[in-house]
Amino acid sequence: MLLKKRFNIEVLGQEILVLSDSGDEHVAEIVQYVNDKAEEVRNTSGNISTLNVAILIALNIADEFFKFKKNKEDIHSQLESRTEKLINFIEEGR
Numbered sequence: 001m002l003l004k005k006r007f008n009i010e011v012l013g014q015e016i017l018v019l020s021d022s023g024d025e026h027v028a029e030i031v032q033y034v035n036d037k038a039e040e041v042r043n044t045s046g047n048i049s050t051l052n053v054a055i056l057i058a059l060n061i062a063d064e065f066f067k068f069k070k071n072k073e074d075i076h077s078q079l080e081s082r083t084e085k086l087i088n089f090i091e092e093g094r
Helices: 024-045 050-092
Strands: 005-011 014-020
Touching: 005 024, 014 024, 024 050
Parallel strands: none
Antiparallel strands: 005 014
């Protein structure tokens, strides 16, 4: 059983205490990713509020998630199809 560890992180210039059962390196990667997304949003959206930056970050990450999820489902479907074809090929060869 992993115990949750406390992390003091900074996202969008805000200090936040979070609990995570992930390691230091993983948490640091996530924080860096979100801060990079914030910089990307600020560079493309001009001078907008922190709340709007956070909303746009959430939308961008959700979009990435859904694309990865769809890609994973497509790959899974292709693997199932190929597996069925391979099984049929093997069975026909008997």
